[in-house]
Amino acid sequence: MHTTNAVNGANYLTYQGKYKGLLGWIFSTDHKRIGLLYLYSIATMFATGVLLGLAMKFELLAPGKTIMDAQTYNATFTVHGVIMIFMVVVPGLPAVFGNLMLPIMIGAKDVAFPKLNLLSWWLYVTGVVLVLCALLFGSGTPDTGWTFYAPYSFKSGTNLLPAIFGAFVLGFSSILTGLNFLVTIHRLRCPGMKWSKLPLFVWTLYGTAWIQLLATPVVGITLVLVALERVFGVGIFDPALGGDPVLYQHLFWIYSHPAVYIMILPAMGAISEIIPTFSQKHIFGYKAIIASTMAIAFVGYLVWGHHMFTAGMSGTAQYYFSLLTFIVAIPSAIKVFNWISTMYKGSINIQTPFYWAVSFIFVFMVGGLSGLVLGALATDIYVHDTAFVVAHFHYIVFGGTGFAFFAAMHYWFPKIFGRMYDKAWANIGWLVFFIGFLALYSPMFYLGMMGMPRRYYDYLEEFHGGNILSTLGSWVLVTGFIIIVVNLVRSARKGAPAEVNPWHSKTLEWTVPSPPPVLNFDKEPVLGEKDGPYNYE
Amino acid sequence: MNNMAEHQHAHVEHPDMYDPESSKIGMWLFIFTELLLFGGLFIVYSVYRYMNPDAFHLAAEELNTFIGAFNTVILLVSSMTIAMSTTALQKGHKKVAIALVVITFIIGIGFLVNKYFEWGIKFSHGIWPGSEQMLNEMSQGEILFFGLYFVMTGLHALHIIVGLIIMGFAIKGVANGKVNAKRPSLLDNCGLYWHLVDLIWIFLFPLFYLIH
Amino acid sequence: MSEDKHHHIVPYRLYVIVLVALLVLTFASIGITSIELGEFTVAAALLFAVVKSVLVLTYFMHLKYDKPYIKLMVAFVFAIFVVVIVITFLDYLYRV
Numbered sequence: 125m126h127t128t129n130a131v132n133g134a135n136y137l138t139y140q141g142k143y144k145g146l147l148g149w150i151f152s153t154d155h156k157r158i159g160l161l162y163l164y165s166i167a168t169m170f171a172t173g174v175l176l177g178l179a180m181k182f183e184l185l186a187p188g189k190t191i192m193d194a195q196t197y198n199a200t201f202t203v204h205g206v207i208m209i210f211m212v213v214v215p216g217l218p219a220v221f222g223n224l225m226l227p228i229m230i231g232a233k234d235v236a237f238p239k240l241n242l243l244s245w246w247l248y249v250t251g252v253v254l255v256l257c258a259l260l261f262g263s264g265t266p267d268t269g270w271t272f273y274a275p276y277s278f279k280s281g282t283n284l285l286p287a288i289f290g291a292f293v294l295g296f297s298s299i300l301t302g303l304n305f306l307v308t309i310h311r312l313r314c315p316g317m318k319w320s321k322l323p324l325f326v327w328t329l330y331g332t333a334w335i336q337l338l339a340t341p342v343v344g345i346t347l348v349l350v351a352l353e354r355v356f357g358v359g360i361f362d363p364a365l366g367g368d369p370v371l372y373q374h375l376f377w378i379y380s381h382p383a384v385y386i387m388i389l390p391a392m393g394a395i396s397e398i399i400p401t402f403s404q405k406h407i408f409g410y411k412a413i414i415a416s417t418m419a420i421a422f423v424g425y426l427v428w429g430h431h432m433f434t435a436g437m438s439g440t441a442q443y444y445f446s447l448l449t450f451i452v453a454i455p456s457a458i459k460v461f462n463w464i465s466t467m468y469k470g471s472i473n474i475q476t477p478f479y480w481a482v483s484f485i486f487v488f489m490v491g492g493l494s495g496l497v498l499g500a501l502a503t504d505i506y507v508h509d510t511a512f513v514v515a516h517f518h519y520i521v522f523g524g525t526g527f528a529f530f531a532a533m534h535y536w537f538p539k540i541f542g543r544m545y546d547k548a549w550a551n552i553g554w555l556v557f558f559i560g561f562l563a564l565y566s567p568m569f570y571l572g573m574m575g576m577p578r579r580y581y582d583y584l585e586e587f588h589g590g591n592i593l594s595t596l597g598s599w600v601l602v603t604g605f606i607i608i609v610v611n612l613v614r615s616a617r618k619g620a621p622a623e624v625n626p627w628h629s630k631t632l633e634w635t636v637p638s639p640p641p642v643l644n645f646d647k648e649p650v651l652g653e654k655d656g657p658y659n660y661e
Numbered sequence: 662m663n664n665m666a667e668h669q670h671a672h673v674e675h676p677d678m679y680d681p682e683s684s685k686i687g688m689w690l691f692i693f694t695e696l697l698l699f700g701g702l703f704i705v706y707s708v709y710r711y712m713n714p715d716a717f718h719l720a721a722e723e724l725n726t727f728i729g730a731f732n733t734v735i736l737l738v739s740s741m742t743i744a745m746s747t748t749a750l751q752k753g754h755k756k757v758a759i760a761l762v763v764i765t766f767i768i769g770i771g772f773l774v775n776k777y778f779e780w781g782i783k784f785s786h787g788i789w790p791g792s793e794q795m796l797n798e799m800s801q802g803e804i805l806f807f808g809l810y811f812v813m814t815g816l817h818a819l820h821i822i823v824g825l826i827i828m829g830f831a832i833k834g835v836a837n838g839k840v841n842a843k844r845p846s847l848l849d850n851c852g853l854y855w856h857l858v859d860l861i862w863i864f865l866f867p868l869f870y871l872i873h
Numbered sequence: 874m875s876e877d878k879h880h881h882i883v884p885y886r887l888y889v890i891v892l893v894a895l896l897v898l899t900f901a902s903i904g905i906t907s908i909e910l911g912e913f914t915v916a917a918a919l920l921f922a923v924v925k926s927v928l929v930l931t932y933f934m935h936l937k938y939d940k941p942y943i944k945l946m947v948a949f950v951f952a953i954f955v956v957v958i959v960i961t962f963l964d965y966l967y968r969v
Contacts, residue, residue, distance in 0.1 A: 236683045303690045311683045338953065341694045345701035349812070357791035358808040359801075360705060365808075366801025371708055374961055375701055425953065426960060438967035444960070689943060693950045700954045707958060708965055726903065733899050741892040744883070744933045751882045856933045863925045866899075867918035871906040 135542065135639040153238035156640060159224030160540070161245050166220060167609075169211040169252065174602065176204040181564070181598040183581055184591045197581035198267035199282070203259060205270025206287060210294045211252055213525045214383055217390035218336075219248070219301055221532050222329050224540060226305060228633040228640060229323050231314025231649040236307040240300055247297035254290030258283045269579065271380070272347070274361035274372035278354040285354060288347045295340045295347075295379075298386075302336030305329050314632075316651030323631045323657040324407065327414050328393030331421035335382045335389075339425065343379030346372065370435050377428035385424040387521055388488075389417060391528030392459055395481050398535050399463045401629045402478040403470030406658045409462040416455030423452045433504045442501055449499035456492055460485060475627070476550040480531030483558050487527060491519030494569065509579075512572025515565045523561060530554070530608065537612065538622030542639035545615035553611055557604030563597025631657045684846035685853075692857050695820070699861050702813050706868060709805045716802020721872050723788075724810070728779050729870035732772055733862065739768035740859040743828075743852045750835065751842050758848070759835050765855065766828050769821055776818050780811075810869055817865060820858050827851045881938045891932045898925050 134140075136156045143151050149161060180200055183190045192200065223241070227234050235241050259265050262283030268276055272291075277284060309330050313322070322330075350372070352358050359365030361372040400407040407413065429437060429445035437445075463485060472478070494516040497503050507513065538544050567590035572578075576587045583591065625634040636644055710717045746761035787794030790811055795804055831851040834840035840847045902921035906914050931937045936944055 234678070236678065236680075237687060238678075299694050303687060303694075306690055307683050307687045310686060311680060337690055337694055338697055338950065341698040342701040345698045348816075349705070352790070352812060358812060359790070359804045360808050360812070365796075365804050366709075366713070367805065368708065368712070370964075371705060374964070375704065378701075378957060426956065429960075429964070437964045438969070440967035441960075441964035444963050685939075686943065689946065693946075696950060697954065700957070704958055704961055708961065711962070711965055730899065730903055734896060737892060737895045737899070740929065740933050741888050744888050745885055748883055748885060748888070853934055856929055859933070860926050860929050863929065864919075864922050867902060867906065867922050871903060871918050872915055 134642065135637065136642050137542070137639050139642050151242070153234070153242050154642065155223050155227050155234050155238065155241060156540075158241050158245050159220055159222075162215065162219040162223060162248070165245075165249065165252070166212055166216060169207050173204055173207040173212060174605065176200050176207070178598055178602060180204065181595045184583070185595045186591075187583055187585055187588060189581070192581065194581050195264075195267060198269075198579070199265035201579060202266050202269050203255075206255060206266075206291065208521075209270055209380075209383070210291050211248075211255070213387040213521055214294075214298055215248060215301070216387065216525055216529055217394060217532065218305070218329055218332055218386070219244075220529075221325075221394065221536060222301070222305060222390065225536060225633050226326060226329055227308065227312065228636060228644050229326055229631055230309065230312060230317055231632055231645065231651070232308065232312035233643050233645070235304050236311055237304050241304055244297045244300040244304070247293055247300065251290045251292075251294035251297060254286045254293060258285070258287035258290065262286070271376060272350060273376075274350065274353070274367075274369045275363060277350050278362070285351060288351050292344055292347050295344050298336050299340045302333035302340075305333040306337065309333075314649050314651065316655065318651075320411075321651060321656050324396035324410070324413055324417075325390070325393035328389045328396070328417050331417045332386050332389045335386050335421055335425065339379045339382040339386075342375055343383075346375040346379070370432065370437065373432050373435055374428070377431045381428040381431060382421075382425050384517075384520070385420055387525045389420060391484070391525045392417070394528045394532040394535070395463060395484055396459075397629075397631065398477050398481040398531055399466050400470075400658045400660070401535075401627050402473050402475060402481070403467045404473065404628065404660050405466055405470035406660055407462065408465035408468075409458075410658065412458055413462050416458040419455040420452060423448060423455070427452055430499055430504075433501060434508045446499055446501050450496065453492060453496060453499075456488075460489060473627075475534075476545075476547055476554060477531050477535035477627075479551060479554050480527055480534060483554070484524065484527040484531060487519050487523030487561065491516060491523055494519065507572050509577055510572035511568040511576045511578055514578045515568035515572060518565050518568075523565070530557075533612065535627070536633075537615075538626050539633055539638050539640070541616045541619070542622055542637075543615055543617075543619030544622045544626065545619055546611055549607060549611040553604050553608035555604070556607060557601055560597050560599070560601025560604050564594055564601050565597070567591070567594045567597075630659055679844060679846075681844075681846050681849075684850060688850040688853050692853060695857055695861075699813075699816070702809070702816070703864070703868075706809050706813070709802070709809065713800075713802025713805060716800045717806050717872070720799075720803040720806035720810075721869060724870050725779065725782075726870050728775055729866055732775050733866045735768050735771055736859050736862050739765045739772075740856055742768070743855050747845060747849055747852055750840070750845050750848055753842055755835060755838075755841075759832055762828055762832050762835070762848070762851075766825060766832070769825050769828070769855075773818060773821055776814065780814075783807075813865055814869070817858070817861055820861070824851075824855050824858050827854055883932070883935070883938070887932065891928055895925055895928055898928075 136154055141148055141152065149157055152158065179191070180197065183192050183197055183200075223235070264282040266280070266282045266284045266287045268280055268282075268284065272284070272288065277288075309322070309326060349358070349360050353361060357365075359367055361367040361369055363369055396407060396413055427445055427448045429441055430449045433442055433445075463481075494512070498507065498513060498516060534545070534550060571587050571590045571594075574587065574590075576583055576590075622638045624636070624638055627634070632649060633640070635649065742761045743765040746758045746765070749755075749758035749761060783789065788807055789795070790808055795807060799807070828851055831840060831848045834847050898921050902918055905917050905921070910917060930947065936947060
């Protein structure tokens with residue numbers, strides 16, 4: 125054995141504790157094992173969501189009924205939305221890479237409350253099971269859209285209660301993860317790890333955790349109210365009893381708009397790790413990125429009304445929300461500027477994570493700029509609830525968070541599994557996926573501008589061409605996805621052993637063996653005056 | 662070798678990470694989420710009150726200020742007793758600490774009993790969410806008022822019950838010595854949670870009972 | 874505060890004083906809202922509630938003896954909630 129300590133000789137993947145086999149995983153309080161549990165469960169849900177999305181695209185291949193009727197289509201986009209939002213992108217980066225990497229990046233042995241961390245995962249699984257119950261049993265699959273808008277959400281005859289309760293439980297899981305990370309970042313930094321030396325991924329997790337904590341309870345109580353409305357007829361959002369359905373929208377978006385930032389902030393953090401690593405250069409404007417992260421978290425909390433421009437809000441509120449929406453675009457733009465400036469005059473090492481990161485910047489910018497079209501009052505009236513909106517948020521949520529997720533996956537993969545993936549196939553997978561993505565969503569911008577509404581299983585003949593291209597794109601994208609998954613799964617088992625620091629990165633997780641030992645560090649790391657996360661010079 | 666791993670296991674899966682400050686911040690962060698949970702309801706309340714001022718005025722007359730005030734007083738007293746229990750624990754007076762938590766527990770039960778009778782009276786008058794009486798005889802504003810009344814005081818009562826359960830664990834911990842002057846976090850956090858329950862009631866009481 | 878922050882022991886007497894203050898404020902708010910103040914009834918009731926909650930936060934919840942960053946977090950959370958209410962009312966106050 126090359127190490128003196130028996131436990132550190134085994135890594136976290138092979139180590140056997142009190143329980144054997146599967147039990148040793150699902151009852152493990154090791155943050156890295158929990159991270160992998162999240163990875164596998166989220167990947168499963170993502171694949172499910174992709175299949176539903178594929179089915180919708182197939183339906184839209186031709187006008188009229190192709191493979192499903194209107195009711196089935198409504199149920200499909202509802203379940204697709206619930207799965208992708210609540211089970212994939214909201215927990216996505218924080219629960220997977222936050223759990224896997226956050227404690228190592230700040231030089232800690234684990235998160236502050238390891239048992240609570242395990243509870244979060246169990247709550248996640250419970251929430252997933254509840255939603256699946258709504259799907260398979262009872263009086264029909266929910267058909268309200270993932271937003272559960274009142275008053276339809278308590279009038280619909282479908283089996284909504286388990287879905288609502290499931291979303292509530294998933295929210296609770298998200299809150300506990302956020303709480304855990306906040307305490308971890310406050311209390312468990314290793315000596316010398318000042319706030320000004322935290323890696324940017326950690327900073328973005330910090331901002332994200334605050335949003336998780338402060339926004340999720342609001343949607344929690346709102347969903348409880350809808351459930352009470354359905355069961356008891358309390359009357360809180362029912363216009364027949366004096367309630368105001370627009371108030372439901374306010375409360376719903378007070379959470380669900382910040383939820384967009386829960387998705388995108390850690391994505392930005394991962395990109396902020398990858399760009400300097402592959403440019404071998406100090407990140408440009410470290411403090412500006414931190415400031416813009418916190419600004420996005422804060423301002424993003426106060427712009428929810430831009431989802432409701434056509435719902436009958438007062439003019440004053442509309443001006444206010446439109447103004448703040450434009451303001452929140454500024455810190456995002458600052459980040460893009462910083463990433464590009466980091467690459468400038470760097471010695472760029474083009475590898476798979478870098479391809480993903482650069483394509484992230486591209487799709488994120490397209491998504492962000494099309495968001496301004498929606499943030500402006502006059503144009504929003506025109507494109508509201510059209511395919512344009514669908515294109516916009518898929519560019520942000522799928523293009524932003526999804527691309528960053530794959531970037532992070534290819535970046536940390538050698539650390540997580542201790543093996544390197546086949547780089548050629550990884551690049552091919554990226555290229556196919558990227559082309560598929562562009563073909564799938566870009567036509568929707570055009571279709572929306574031409575007036576094609578979202579959430580219909582049917583469309584006018586004039587929209588046929590764009591829809592064919594979009595459906596073809598979905599097939600290309602899925603092909604790319606399969607290539608990526610097969611390559612990663614294969615490499616996790618049979619890839620060449622990875623070095624400790626294959627990308628020559630400077631953050632702490634690259635100082636420990638790949639895969640990391642159970643307690644992360646042989647002895648607690650100490651950061652000196654000159655150490656820092658991006659000191660490449 | 663196997664033995665060795667077994668031995669190490671205890672350190673690996675459950676490293677003793679007791680840190681009173683971590684527990685405290687953790688509890689505070691949880692309290693924030695609770696505040697915003699009720700915060701959502703307060704937003705609903707304030708909007709509907711703004712839209713139906715007269716109906717809310719009228720409906721609030723139906724509530725018994727005396728019972729509300731009585732519950733406020735006992736809840737404030739209970740907040741004091743649980744705060745005192747942490748002082749007692751720090752001073753090493755284990756029995757006093759337990760006695761104070763038990764008193765708090767009893768007061769909490771008393772609060773729930775009052776609430777039970779208060780709701781009971783409303784039910785006997787035919788007022789409950791979705792009841793015939795409400796739908797036929799009340800204005801929309803009154804329906805909203807009582808809907809919110811039942812939801813908000815009900816959710817608050819649920820928190821009282823959770824608080825009582827935590828107190829049960831705290832009493833057990835202090836009794837068997839696991840919670841002591843050096844490791845007071847469970848009792849401290851139990852106290853913080855109970856004060857949160859108190860804090861929410863401080864706002865619920867005037868908004869439902871006094872505004873008439 | 875004291876150097877030994879973690880072991881700051883709050884005397885029983887202080888808790889009693891705070892309780893008396895809270896009870897006085899409770900009865901005062903019942904008294905003042907029983908007078909017909911029109912629009913100001915709500916404001917008066919809320920004002921008393923705010924003062925009471927500050928007392929509970931400061932003494933019962935020990936914020937007075939906690940580190941500044943915890944105080945800051947609490948203040949921030951209350952502030953952001955007030956902002957959210959104000960923004961929501963930008964809609965309802967100006968509806969036509």
